[in-house]
Amino acid sequence: MLTSRIVVDRDFVISALDRRVFGTFVEHMGRCVYGGIYEPGHPTANKDGFRQDVLELTRELGPTIVRYPGGNFLSGYNWEDGVGPKDQRPTRLDLAWGSTETNEFGTNEFITWCRTAKVEPMFAVNLGTRGPDEARHLLEYCNHPGGTHYSDLRRSHGYEQPHGIKFWCLGNEMDGPWQICRKTAQEYGRIAQETAKVMRWVDSDLQLAACGSSQRAMPTYGAWEYEVLDHCFNEVDFISLHAYFRNDKDDIKDYFTVIEDLDYFIKEVAAIGDAVAAKRRSPKRIMLSLDEWNVWYKAHTPADLRKPGWPKAPPLIEEIYNFEDALIVGGALITMINNADRVKAACLAQLVNVIGPIMTETGGAAWRQTIFHPFAQASRYARGQVLRTKVQTDTFSTKTHPDAALLLSSVIHDEETGAVTILALNRSTTDDMQLEVELRGLGEGRKVSFASELHHTDLKAINSKMAPNAVTPKDRTDVAIANGVLSARLKPLSWNVIVTQSA
Ligand code: AHR
Numbered sequence: 001m002l003t004s005r006i007v008v009d010r011d012f013v014i015s016a017l018d019r020r021v022f023g024t025f026v027e028h029m030g031r032c033v034y035g036g037i038y039e040p041g042h043p044t045a046n047k048d049g050f051r052q053d054v055l056e057l058t059r060e061l062g063p064t065i066v067r068y069p070g071g072n073f074l075s076g077y078n079w080e081d082g083v084g085p086k087d088q089r090p091t092r093l094d095l096a097w098g099s100t101e102t103n104e105f106g107t108n109e110f111i112t113w114c115r116t117a118k119v120e121p122m123f124a125v126n127l128g129t130r131g132p133d134e135a136r137h138l139l140e141y142c143n144h145p146g147g148t149h150y151s152d153l154r155r156s157h158g159y160e161q162p163h164g165i166k167f168w169c170l171g172n173e174m175d176g177p178w179q180i181c182r183k184t185a186q187e188y189g190r191i192a193q194e195t196a197k198v199m200r201w202v203d204s205d206l207q208l209a210a211c212g213s214s215q216r217a218m219p220t221y222g223a224w225e226y227e228v229l230d231h232c233f234n235e236v237d238f239i240s241l242h243a244y245f246r247n248d249k250d251d252i253k254d255y256f257t258v259i260e261d262l263d264y265f266i267k268e269v270a271a272i273g274d275a276v277a278a279k280r281r282s283p284k285r286i287m288l289s290l291d292e293w294n295v296w297y298k299a300h301t302p303a304d305l306r307k308p309g310w311p312k313a314p315p316l317i318e319e320i321y322n323f324e325d326a327l328i329v330g331g332a333l334i335t336m337i338n339n340a341d342r343v344k345a346a347c348l349a350q351l352v353n354v355i356g357p358i359m360t361e362t363g364g365a366a367w368r369q370t371i372f373h374p375f376a377q378a379s380r381y382a383r384g385q386v387l388r389t390k391v392q393t394d395t396f397s398t399k400t401h402p403d404a405a406l407l408l409s410s411v412i413h414d415e416e417t418g419a420v421t422i423l424a425l426n427r428s429t430t431d432d433m434q435l436e437v438e439l440r441g442l443g444e445g446r447k448v449s450f451a452s453e454l455h456h457t458d459l460k461a462i463n464s465k466m467a468p469n470a471v472t473p474k475d476r477t478d479v480a481i482a483n484g485v486l487s488a489r490l491k492p493l494s495w496n497v498i499v500t501q502s503a
Helices: 052-061 072-076 107-117 132-143 149-156 185-202 223-232 252-256 258-279 323-338 372-381
Strands: 002-009 013-016 023-025 065-068 092-094 099-101 120-125 167-170 207-210 238-245 287-295 343-349 358-360 366-368 385-387 390-392 407-413 420-426 433-440 447-454 480-482 485-490 494-501
Touching: 002 407, 002 420, 023 287, 052 107, 052 358, 052 366, 052 372, 065 107, 065 343, 107 120, 107 132, 120 132, 132 149, 132 185, 167 185, 185 207, 185 223, 207 223, 223 238, 223 258, 238 258, 238 323, 238 343, 252 258, 252 323, 258 287, 258 323, 287 323, 323 343, 323 372, 323 407, 323 420, 323 447, 323 494, 366 372, 372 420, 372 447, 372 494, 407 433, 420 433, 420 485, 447 480, 447 485, 485 494
Parallel strands: 002 433, 023 065, 023 343, 065 120, 120 167, 167 207, 207 238, 238 287, 287 343
Antiparallel strands: 002 390, 013 385, 092 099, 358 366, 385 407, 407 420, 420 494, 433 485, 447 494, 480 485
């Protein structure tokens, strides 16, 4: 049996965990909006047309913030099309996904959905086909109290109170050749700078995120971040990262190392932000928004991305997640949490149907995909200060990663409730692991208040309508604490959550 040891001390803190790392994403794409969160006529639909089965699962999943309206869709979107009387809204071609967009759902419907789901909205402005002018008008529509053209337009649409949206993304994946009106780093850096400037003049209390590279593998990666931030460093708070994990070799060890790559990615982008700061001798630190991340590689064929004939809300990229994907999502969450000093927002892409933790049938059932579980547990239990961990564990090697730790872990201390939560991923493919966690300075007589394990003997096991709980966490009662040291046995290939409470 393997043994691993973690030591933490209450005084050795990485950072407070920003709860916005548990965000998700709703794009006008496939069946994420239509047939996902919104389906008037569905047996569970409420008066607003929101599926209440999806709302209930969303609340259980526990996102804190939800990004909207895209994604690639954003770069061709006219926000004005999606407000006002529904029967007067234009139907448009969505060039990003080859679909027909009815605009039956738009800004105000999304805000109402967010209020119902009790999540914060994260909005994005179109810097593809549009620019600072439309961005400032949208912001005025959303956040200005009244007495101006756009704020009064909102009021005339039945929304007397401003929406108060604080977090805004300046465009989406502007470096990507697939993007409607892609830009060079210089073009984008300048438009992001000017857009941020005028948006702050409309509302001084905003958090703004510039687009980083659309993936770490982009040929312009690094240079893009530097040049963009060199333009808009003073005007923005965040730079975005997008990361979609793949298991092309169908090799679990190799697949696991996407988590190491995510850690490199985060540290590299933080370093580039710091280099831009250093050039200016500035103490300001640009924070990171991982505003699209997930496993996505199976439903990635041309037929998954686009259907012929400009259909309305066709099924697109409906990835079916298996048990190994859930382990990857758990590992990615640990990595983001352990980088809590720089990752202050993140969005699991997307929420429902489209690479979603929630799956639905149009007109029918809704269920939890495998990746739902690590996200829901981390969002529920990871609160407070992220502690530095000193970890002793064995390693495994792959061609690209000679020294990868078998144990991945986070320890988070909630000073308000006294809870200490341990997230632990045993990446051994064969061996049980005896884990010991020494909890220094965290009080005598601590007790385990919750412990659970996500494990399945089949890495390819999935949840489905017929078997919605095939992959689901199981509570356990065999985790002990004695003399400030917690002991737990972790199965090979398992995601574990242990919560302790002070006496
Ligand atoms: O989430 C699906 C798509 O992936 C988004 O629209 C885009 O931003 C990314 O390439």
